[in-house]
Amino acid sequence: MENAAGYFVKAGSKDISVYNLFRDEWTSNPDLPMENLKRFRNLVPAQWVQSLISGEYTESYENNKFVIVHAHYRNRGAYLSGHIPSAVDMDTLALESPETWNRRSPEELKKALEQHGITSDTTVILYGKFMSPINEDPFPGSAAGHIGAIRNALIMMYAGVRDVRVLNGGFQSWIDCGYEISTKDVSKKPVKDFGIAIPAHPEFVVDMPEAKEMLISKDAELVCIRSWPEYIGEVSGYNYIEKKGRIPGAVFGNCGTDAYHMENYRNEDHTTREFHEIASNWESVGIIPEKHLAFYCGTGWRGSEAFFNAWLMGWPRVSVFDGGWFEWSNDPENSFETGIPTTN
Numbered sequence: 001m002e003n004a005a006g007y008f009v010k011a012g013s014k015d016i017s018v019y020n021l022f023r024d025e026w027t028s029n030p031d032l033p034m035e036n037l038k039r040f041r042n043l044v045p046a047q048w049v050q051s052l053i054s055g056e057y058t059e060s061y062e063n064n065k066f067v068i069v070h071a072h073y074r075n076r077g078a079y080l081s082g083h084i085p086s087a088v089d090m091d092t093l094a095l096e097s098p099e100t101w102n103r104r105s106p107e108e109l110k111k112a113l114e115q116h117g118i119t120s121d122t123t124v125i126l127y128g129k130f131m132s133p134i135n136e137d138p139f140p141g142s143a144a145g146h147i148g149a150i151r152n153a154l155i156m157m158y159a160g161v162r163d164v165r166v167l168n169g170g171f172q173s174w175i176d177c178g179y180e181i182s183t184k185d186v187s188k189k190p191v192k193d194f195g196i197a198i199p200a201h202p203e204f205v206v207d208m209p210e211a212k213e214m215l216i217s218k219d220a221e222l223v224c225i226r227s228w229p230e231y232i233g234e235v236s237g238y239n240y241i242e243k244k245g246r247i248p249g250a251v252f253g254n255c256g257t258d259a260y261h262m263e264n265y266r267n268e269d270h271t272t273r274e275f276h277e278i279a280s281n282w283e284s285v286g287i288i289p290e291k292h293l294a295f296y297c298g299t300g301w302r303g304s305e306a307f308f309n310a311w312l313m314g315w316p317r318v319s320v321f322d323g324g325w326f327e328w329s330n331d332p333e334n335s336f337e338t339g340i341p342t343t344n
Contacts, residue, residue: 038314101299146170160200233338
């Protein structure tokens with residue numbers, strides 16, 4: 001609360017007070033239940049990361065080894081120009097293939113994780129840097145680092161890293177707190193063995209055959225985490241995807257403006273939007289926790305961020321359709337739709 005009050009003061013507000021008895025009064029009244037994000041411990045604030053690297057007591061951390069990962073796509077410059085002290089860099093290409101943009105094979109994932117010093121029982125904290133992506137750039141994803149970080153988080157969870165955390169707000173939240181920024185190129189410390197067979201959680205990802213089964217199931221939904229222009233076929237969303245349109249039967253999950261932004265899932269400061277709001281938006285279009293949900297976008301980044309939100313909420317059957325629009329549109333046997341959907 002003190003931090004929030006400080007922001008108001010910086011913005012010019014003068015009549016600010018802090019009331020510290022809210023929790024005591026609220027929790028003593030059974031008619032005013034406290035609610036929290038079920039997996040809140042996996043979405044961490046910058047203060048939590050600062051405590052961790054300072055060697056201080058860190059709430060909800062019971063491990064003795066961690067790796068902080070600054071994720072990027074083909075952009076080590078984003079890392080070298082400033083990162084959290086002790087963080088190592090990881091290109092998203094380490095975990096996903098540029099030929100398909102799907103997650104890499106179990107053998108490749110094992111090697112990549114080991115090279116970055118990550119075992120199944122390592123606590124991994126991921127974040128990226130937002131750098132104003134422009135669709136006309138050759139590689140727009142290079143400026144959308146925090147979505148890439150959550151993509152890496154999904155693949156690590158799929159592989160079997162037991163304790164994956166995401167820095168809420170990405171590198172911007174670290175800057176906003178005024179913490180130290182390093183430009184040191186931190187050497188990775190490889191480990192000999194990841195520790196378990198990959199994938200430990202195959203249910204977190206669905207491929208084309210299962211995605212097609214989900215489209216005809218009353219107990220499942222494919223959820224399109226793309227922009228409205230992509231959904232109705234005005235644009236493909238990517239400079240390397242030719243076809244425009246949507247998968248017939250997919251529910252619109254509305255990411256925001258384009259393939260490299262997630263405004264409808266984030267606040268202005270890039271922190272994750274309040275989970276009640278996300279759940280309410282989803283439920284209004286039939287995206288509910290009782291169904292098996294597979295989120296997808298063009299190649300997996302935005303779908304992974306939506307998945308992570310649902311997983312944080314504790315929704316029981318959530319996945320990413322890894323192939324997304326890229327794989328679907330490349331198969332001439334797959335039908336697709338354009339235009340504004342008609343309602344029956």
